[in-house]
Amino acid sequence: MFPGDVDTPGRRPVDSRTRVLIIDDDPMHLRIYGWIIDQSGYVAKPALVMADRVEFPPGDVDVVVMDYRLTGQLTAVAAAEATKARYPEAPIIVLSDVYDLPADIAPYARAFVRKGEPAKLVATLAEVAKQVMKPDSAG
Secondary structure, rough: OOOOOOOOOOOOOOOOEEEEEEEEEOOOHHHHHHHHHHHHOEEEEEEEHHHOEEEEOOOOOOOEEEEEEOOOOOHHHHHHHHHEEEEEEOOOEEEEEEOOOOOHHHHHHHEEEEOOOOOHHHHHHHHHHHHHOOOOOOO
């Protein structure tokens, strides 16, 4: 966010870049993927997974990138359900070190990217963001 930006539910920030929520239980991964996403021209909004909940940041998001393997009591499916309850229109990109998209998270996922493939993450994010950020036709 930049000074003067507005980030309230249902309202675009002043700079109108795609807002990407990053959900992970590892603060280092949040910083790394946040940096990759910011450097790619998006607004990264980190959300740390606590033992039994996701610490969502204030404001709205357009796309979600979330880790599949979470520690603690919260499963990836529970985190996806909480995310969809808060941001029902935001598509989820599952990011993990597993080889294929696990079946239990598949109903929530728009796409899957393996960790360690930042170029693929950026390309997938661009594709999903393009679908979400279509120009407003009411104007």
